[in-house]
Structure formats: structure tokens, C-alpha cells
Amino acid sequence: MILLDMTIVNVALPKIEESLGFTQAGLAWVVNGYLLMSGGLLMLGGRLADVFGRRRLLLTGVVVFAVASAVCGAALSPGMMVAGRFGQGTAEAIAAPASLGLIALLFTDHKERTKALGIWGGLMALGGTLGYIISGLLTDLASWRWIFYINLPVAVLVLVLLPRLVSESRMVREKNEGLDVTGAITSTAGLFGIVFGLLQAAEHPWGSARVVLPLVAGVFLLLVTLIVERRAANPLIPLQFFNNRTRSVVNVASLFFMAAFISYTFMLTLFEQQILDYSPLRSGLGYLPLGFAIGAGIGIGTGMIPRFGVKAVAAVGFIGAGVGLFLTSLLDTNSSYLGGILPGMVVFGVFAGSTMPAATNAALHGVTAQDSGLASGVQNTMQQVGSALGLAVLVTLALRYAGDEIQNGVAPDTAVTSGYTLAFRVGAALMVLGGVLIMALFERVNPELRNPTAEVVEVIR
Structure with a gap:
């Protein structure tokens, strides 16, 4: 359910925009509202589950998710929709860490636990892929509200079955450890300010108060977060965690990766439905090759790591994904799906998928068993933050460029397409930059493929 909602809104975005009267810059908040809350509060959610009980937090998260989903479905205005998406993102931060912990603890036999975690991971991947298709079906045949x-x-x-099937569990602590709520609040608020300021720049001058004030406030709050994390007895993310060069580089690269990836699906959906006049169902089905390509890429990357090493596989994967985005940037208003959209999508998907196992290995480089859960959490947080920031920057870039082109007499469809293709090129550059950083700065990483889920299981156990 959670992973479905990360992708299910994409195909319905044009209908939501039309129905509720969003501006294109405002429409980005339908995605960013979710990403900011889930990314900003994910680490806190994991700590809350440890302290107050995983079953309790999962049930709480499901209730919040259901209420927020009802608010989104009944939305009558952009503000109501964005508020609901904030609620859904908060619910993910509460429920997702608790769900993994519960599954790991329910199965004490090693083989059964491995099978259960495999099903859990498979369902998450299936939810992310099916989101596009289900969104197209529901939007076309019923309404985007469904x-x-x-x-x-x-x-x-879940609320009916979970209490009957699962007992409560929480981590036994040797001493009372406080929760770094202040760090979670200041970091989330700081990111909100920066994203808000960047999206305002799509419609207002860079020097205007609407842009400058939230940007300054956001940067200030992030600086406050650094001070809080340095002084906190039990910080959400200990700053010394980033002393390892490989882990730091892969997390920056992950930020670039998700900035390009989320912006790609966001703008490609708008291009297909608003420029090429695709139906939501056709647009949703059009993403199937991307899911298959990513799956193939994951398999290829997993097989290549023992032979060529994490560094080479990750670097080539990032650069290859950049090539795929560059191919996508060649689109124009007369492009077809087979000749225009599909080639870049397949290249991007295969190479992007190949980076995923390598990036996971690098994110866990040099960590102890006790820190492996932290390493996985930091990587997930950076991915969510990168998605939100990337969407804010690249959508703003596309809209401002399109606006300038229209003022110069260019036809609106052509101008908007030019804005999207410029953003795709910038996304391609981010991917290539990530690959170059990996090649230049990675330390030697043990090529043995590591399973982050298994590492988390060991910590919980």
C-alpha cells in the first residue's frame, strides 16, 4: 500500500491538476509533500518503533495513512490535497520501519525468515510497478479519487488481522535513550523551506521575498539541525557516520540519482498526457518497460559485482543512466512512443537498475552490525530528500525556461517540451556527475554482495 502510493499519483497528476486547479509548480507538491515528510521523519519513525513497540507504530501508521488517503480522495482544493499527502508521508515514516522489524521478528527460523523477507521485498517492488497501471485504470475508468x-x-x-496475528515487540535498551525530536523537526522544516522557495521561483523572480525568505529560513534551519545533531546525546544521524568517504559519496550520488529519476517520471507523464494527448491508461501501461528494465538491470548488476567490483558497476550504471536520460531529452512534440520515448526509457531503466545493488553495498561499506540499520536508513532518507529537491529544482527550471520561450513567441506546446527536455539534460548531467564522483572518490569496496535487510535482521535479533 505504501509503495503503491509513491507511484500511483504520477499517472493521475494531469487529471488532479485540472480538477483541483493546481498550477504546474503547485502540482509538484502532490509528490513533494509525501517525499518531504517520509524522508524527513523516517529515522525518527524507526526510533519510535524501537521505543514504543513496532506493532503499535505500524497500526498507528496504517490509521494515519487511511485517514490521509480519505482526505486526498475527498480533496476539494490544492491545499486539502497537499495536506493529505503530508499525512501520507508522515504515515510512511511511522509504518515502514516498523513493518520490516516485525517481519524479521515473526520468523525465527533462518530459512523461513529469508523467504518472508523475500516476499516482503517482492511485494514492495510489485507495489511500485503496479502503481502506474492501477492509476491509469482507475483514472480512466472511474476517477482519480479512487x-x-x-x-x-x-x-x-490490516487493522483487523494484525492484532490477532502479531504480538508486540520493542528493542530492549540498557539505558534510557532520548529521542531526537528536535533534529527531526528542524531538518524537515528546513527542507520544506528550501523546496518551497525553489518552487516559488517557477512563478516569481529570484530576488522576490516569496523566493528568498523561505530559502534563507530553510538554510538556517538546516544549519540549526547540524548543531542539534552535534550536541544531541542520541542523534538521529551521528555526524561521524559520514567520516567514511565511500558512504558519503554514495549518499550524495543517491541524492543525484533520485533527483533525476523522480523528475523524469513526473515530467514524462505530463509530456505524454498534455503534449502527446495520451490517456491515463496508455500513459500508465507505457511505464511497464521501465519496470522490466529496472528488474533486468538489478539482476545484471548483482551478477557483475563479484567480477568487476562495486566501484566499476556503480560508476558505469550512473553514467549509462545519464545516457538514457539524454536520449529522452531528444523528444519533441511529434515524438512517437516506440521511436522517441521507449529507447531512452529502456537504457535508463537497465543502467539505473544495475546501480541499485552496488549502491547498497557502498552504503554499508565499513559499517558494524550495530550501524547497518543506520546506514540503510540514511540511504533511504537521502533518496527521499533527493527526490524532493530534484523535483523542486528541475520542475522550476523547466517551467521558467518554457515561460521565457513563450514570451519570445514560441508555441506553448513546443516551449513546454523544450523546458522538459532541458530538465532531462540536467538530470542526465547529475547522473554522469554521480558516476564520476564514484569513480574518483570510492575506496575499495568488498565485492561480496551484502544484503541490507539481513544486516537489519541481525541488529533487531
Whole structure:
């Protein structure tokens, strides 16, 4: 349910924009509202589950997710929709860490635990892929509102069954450890300020108060976060964690990766439906090759790591994904799916998928068993933050460029397409930059493929 909602809104975005009267810059908040809250509060959610109980936090997260989904489905204005998406993102930060912990603890036999975690991971991947298709079906055959209402029966099922099947569990602590709530609040608020300021720049001059004030406030709050984390007895993310060069570089590269990836799917959906006049269903089905390509890339990357090493596989994967985005940037208003969209999508998907196992290995480079959960959490947080910042920067870039082109007499469809293709090129540059940083700065990483889920299981156990 959670992973479904990360992708299910993409195909319905044009209909949501039309129905609720979003501006294109404002529409980015339908995605960013979710990403900011889930990324900003994810580490805190994991700590809360440890302290107050994983079953309790999972049930709480499901309730919040259901209520927020109902708010989104019933939205009558942009503000109501964005508020609901903030609620859904908060619910993910509460429920997702608790769900992994519970599954790991339910199965004490090693083989059964491995099978259960494999099913859990498979369902998450399936949810992310099916989101595009289900969104197209529901939006075409019913209404975009049902992409949110579909969560309600799932939530009811979980609330009925979970208390009967799962006992409570929490981490036993040798001493009382406080929760770094202040760090979570200041970091999330700081990111909100920066993203808000960047999106305002799509419609207002860079020197205007609407842009400058939130940007300054956001940077200030992030600086406050650094001070809080340095002084906190039990910080959410200990700053010394970034002393390892490989882990630091891969997290920066992950930020670039998700900035380009989320912006790609966001703008490609708008291009297909608003410029090429695709239906939501056709647009949703058009993403199937991307899912297959990513799956193939993951398999290829996993097989290549023992032979060529993490550094080479990750660097080539990032650069190859950049090539795929560059191919996508060649689109124009007369492009076809087979000749225009599909080639870049397949190249991007295969190479992007190949980076994933390598990036996971690098994110866990040099960590102890006790820190492996932290390493996985930091990587997930950086991916969510990168998605939000990338969407804010690249959508703003595309809209400002399109606006300038229209003022110069260019036809609106051509101008908007030019804005999107410029953003795709910048995304391609970010991917290539990530690959160059990996090649230049990675230390030697043990090529043995590491399973982050297994590492987390060991910590919990």
C-alpha cells in the first residue's frame, strides 16, 4: 500500500491538476509533500518503533495513512490535497520501519525468515510497478479519487488481522535513550523551506521575498539541525557516520540519482498526457518497460559485482543512466512512443537498475552490525530528500525556461517540451556527475554482495 502510493499519483497528476486547479509548480507538491515528510521523519519513525513497540507504530501508521488517503480522495482544493499527502508521508515514516522489524521478528527460523523477507521485498517492488497501471485504470475508468480510496479496504484488513496475528515487540535498551525530536523537526522544516522557495521561483523572480525568505529560513534551519545533531546525546544521524568517504559519496550520488529519476517520471507523464494527448491508461501501461528494465538491470548488476567490483558497476550504471536520460531529452512534440520515448526509457531503466545493488553495498561499506540499520536508513532518507529537491529544482527550471520561450513567441506546446527536455539534460548531467564522483572518490569496496535487510535482521535479533 505504501509503495503503491509513491507511484500511483504520477499517472493521475494531469487529471488532479485540472480538477483541483493546481498550477504546474503547485502540482509538484502532490509528490513533494509525501517525499518531504517520509524522508524527513523516517529515522525518527524507526526510533519510535524501537521505543514504543513496532506493532503499535505500524497500526498507528496504517490509521494515519487511511485517514490521509480519505482526505486526498475527498480533496476539494490544492491545499486539502497537499495536506493529505503530508499525512501520507508522515504515515510512511511511522509504518515502514516498523513493518520490516516485525517481519524479521515473526520468523525465527533462518530459512523461513529469508523467504518472508523475500516476499516482503517482492511485494514492495510489485507495489511500485503496479502503481502506474492501477492509476491509469482507475483514472480512466472511474476517477482519480479512487487511487486514494483504494487504500481504505487495505487499511481495514490490516487493522483487523494484525492484532490477532502479531504480538508486540520493542528493542530492549540498557539505558534510557532520548529521542531526537528536535533534529527531526528542524531538518524537515528546513527542507520544506528550501523546496518551497525553489518552487516559488517557477512563478516569481529570484530576488522576490516569496523566493528568498523561505530559502534563507530553510538554510538556517538546516544549519540549526547540524548543531542539534552535534550536541544531541542520541542523534538521529551521528555526524561521524559520514567520516567514511565511500558512504558519503554514495549518499550524495543517491541524492543525484533520485533527483533525476523522480523528475523524469513526473515530467514524462505530463509530456505524454498534455503534449502527446495520451490517456491515463496508455500513459500508465507505457511505464511497464521501465519496470522490466529496472528488474533486468538489478539482476545484471548483482551478477557483475563479484567480477568487476562495486566501484566499476556503480560508476558505469550512473553514467549509462545519464545516457538514457539524454536520449529522452531528444523528444519533441511529434515524438512517437516506440521511436522517441521507449529507447531512452529502456537504457535508463537497465543502467539505473544495475546501480541499485552496488549502491547498497557502498552504503554499508565499513559499517558494524550495530550501524547497518543506520546506514540503510540514511540511504533511504537521502533518496527521499533527493527526490524532493530534484523535483523542486528541475520542475522550476523547466517551467521558467518554457515561460521565457513563450514570451519570445514560441508555441506553448513546443516551449513546454523544450523546458522538459532541458530538465532531462540536467538530470542526465547529475547522473554522469554521480558516476564520476564514484569513480574518483570510492575506496575499495568488498565485492561480496551484502544484503541490507539481513544486516537489519541481525541488529533487531
